[in-house]
Amino acid sequence: MATDKMPSGVLPDTGASKGKKEKIRKLCLGLVLVGLIIYVIVDYSVPSLGNVNIVLSDFLAWVEDNPIEGVFAFACVYMFCTVAFIPGSLLTLGAGLVFGRALGIGRGVALGSFAVILGASIGAIIAFILGRYVLQDTAQVLFNKFKIMRAVDKAIESQGLKLCLLLRLSPVVPFNAFNYIMGLTAISLKDYTIGCLGIIPGTVAYVFIGSSASGIGDMKGNDEEQNDNTKDADGEESSSDNDTVFLIVIIVGAIATVIAVFLISWYAKKALNRILNEVELEENQDGKDLENCEGKLDEKKSNKDNVEPSKS
Template identity: 35%
Template sequence: MNWIKKYWKWLALVAALIALSGAVAFLPIKDWVKAFSDWVRTLGPLGVVVFIGAYALATVLFLPGWIFTVAAGLVYGVAGGTAVALTGAIIGSTLAFLCGRYLVRKRVEAATKGNKKFAAIDKAVGEQGWKIVGLLRLSPIVPFNLSNYFYGVTAVGFVPYVLASAVGMLPGTLLYAYLGGAGKAGLGGEGGQSPLKWVFLGIGLVATVVVTIIVSRTAKKALEKAGAAKGK
């Protein structure tokens, strides 16, 4: 059963997709999505600002960002949703970083003191800076929301942190926005989607997942080589 332990996150993602499919079949998901989409669109450009602000606040408050990313894909499509969600994630992670560095630094240091994993990451960041931050974003060894505060007490600079985070968060953001965009395509239109379009959506989703897995595994190997993946 080692393979289950190794790939449990991806198995959980598949299970979530199956659950979403079941929800679509038995719940008025289409009506809910349409109502939410219509409400955001009625706000016009302000809707984008509200969405980004909500995402940023959720990040600071340790709320799961993937929900907002999927929602962004539903409302704005894959490209637009990725841009909106990534912007919100960058702003939120930056605010959390600044809080960790200036407002709650002692609490973060106390919470991570004695943790071998954080110690290894702290050492690696001190030696290689933004490279480790970017790799950790690609292969999250520590939870996303918690890591934002933790990076605030490391030696990484503000600008390198923001840039590395933006690049590192892009693949995951694209994946969840694609899920939302696919859901939008599946839920939209009275006549439904043609089989050919569903094939293309499926191929695109599989390709996105595969690329994300490859990038994540490559980043993890690089982190192990740098010593940032040590400790528990």
């Protein structure tokens, strides 16, 4: 009967050839991403093109009319990117931008965060299963790159859930790589899945920043509209004051969010180091105890050998 656990320990080193293939794959993926980013920037900047702007406007309108469907559509895209090793930071900011513009900052942050967490978690679970049962060689190459995972692997069986949460809160290993690497450890699928909750603080922070940028952009757009219309001086002054307050709230909120995430990450890393140090001390103590036992056995054997000749 199959089980969702795998014995602790890792596969032998895969060699230089597989490492070379991994570099080529990453290079190709990087070139595709760079090309895509350049295309988006050029298309968005040149008025005569505007394909990206048209698609974005249509998508925003669709999300505004269909927020639930929009959440699941975005989650599917994020899930694919997670499994395919496509970095999700820009996509997370994009969730805040898209849902913030379509639904406002409040609902935008809530639904954008949910979409990212849902897509990232499902993608992380798929990558974990692939790393454990299908792409073990790829996972092994990644494992060898991060020395901290050797210490984590020794402690994961007894403290799997706690370590997984701490590693999510303090991402010392990149998110996409971590998903595959964990497939090589002894952590259960249940603990790994619950550990995905550790991505919540960072996700909400990124989505909020993206949504804040969207709010500032909308505010500038409203200012331009007001300048085109003729209004009395009192109306203009009141609107300007409201915009200033709104801008201050967004900036303060963004700074507070970043500080909060930094502190959470710092405390998580501190707790992680403490656990790993405890495991190392226990191993050293076990080694000393074993040496002492072996020494006592050797001493008893030596005494026995000395006693037997004297009896004869």
